[in-house]
Amino acid sequence: MKGACAIIVAAGQGRRFGSAKQFAALRGRPVLEWTLDAFENHPEVAGIVLVLPDEKDGARFIGRYPKITAVVRGGRRRQDSVRRGFARVPAGAGDVVLVHDGVRPLVSAAVISRVIREAARRGAAVPVVPVEDTIKEAVRGRVVRTVDRAHLCRVQTPQGFSYAVLDKALRRAVRERLTVTDDSALAELAGAEVRAVEGDPRNIKVTTPSDLILAEALLGA
């Protein structure tokens, strides 16, 4: 496969949201369709592996998104879902494997391009935005310190990896029974250098009803 392969992780059951948020309506269409559009329409993305709560839900997407090469059922944790998706990425596929949250429907082509370019050059790249808020560390209701945010950033997706780096990171996670909150943390633990590239404040994760309201508003602006 020439070009990047994107694993779109949309396996959430929506325990927090109340219903599976990747299927919530955003301007009349499921959140996930907006996300798939971004990758389907990106010239450097050659294939899409879609991870869903149930493979059966994939039928409605496959015909409409020719780049989808596989639909798989998610695992227990996010990283299990990524591993199941990665198993369906053709070995040695393209230069870069992207891992993207299905519930980040506003990802721009520019962010996808930056991640692909840097991951191809350096092995691993993540899009980041600055931390705008004052951050404190609190223990049992007591503020113990104000964290210096000068070097802190919030991490978005897609996260990009060379096939070899992600393969190594996922294998190591299984072997050492690691649990992490994002995929690049596995790459860090596996010793890879992870590069930070410029993300986009609009590239929000739709996790709550108010996120959905914001996404609607951003699409209208």
Added chain:
Amino acid sequence: MKGACAIIVAAGQGRRFGSAKQFAALRGRPVLEWTLDAFENHPEVAGIVLVLPDEKDGARFIGRYPKITAVVRGGRRRQDSVRRGFARVPAGAGDVVLVHDGVRPLVSAAVISRVIREAARRGAAVPVVPVEDTIKEAVRGRVVRTVDRAHLCRVQTPQGFSYAVLDKALRRAVRERLTVTDDSALAELAGAEVRAVEGDPRNIKVTTPSDLILAEALLGA
């Protein structure tokens, strides 16, 4: 003065936003009016000191908000504005002095009450919400670590202090030439215990045009 006194800091010149954001229209009314409403209507708030880019701008608010006891011009840094406002708080006023961002128009009565109660009991209190994003530390484009966010929180306003704690903190900041990003950091540096109370995800800071869109949407929801 019986009851809390609120210093509303709205002295920004809007260098980032393009124009002074406290005067931007939110559902047809200046952001700052929504903020003033919240404190004017709160039964435990007895007085308001309003800090503006220019005292002259205060005329339009004074008649309509009977709790405003003083309008002062802001200083160079945020903490200078707070200090100028604090100078107009009656000595020993109420039990608690609140410091609030003029551009947090969606602050709820419940959050204000929680901060007043805890600050009265413990000397200093701030409203916080969890950090939802994965946070990384990056230096010159390289991710150096994933920060454990278990104890991290984002700090909102109003921040509440006993008169004595805030007085001591502000004096110390002048004496030691400290620059900080929020007022409770001064209290921490002055040795006070700062308590974290439950904030509200809706209590956003309107800093960018997309924040204004979100605020509009939240008001409509």
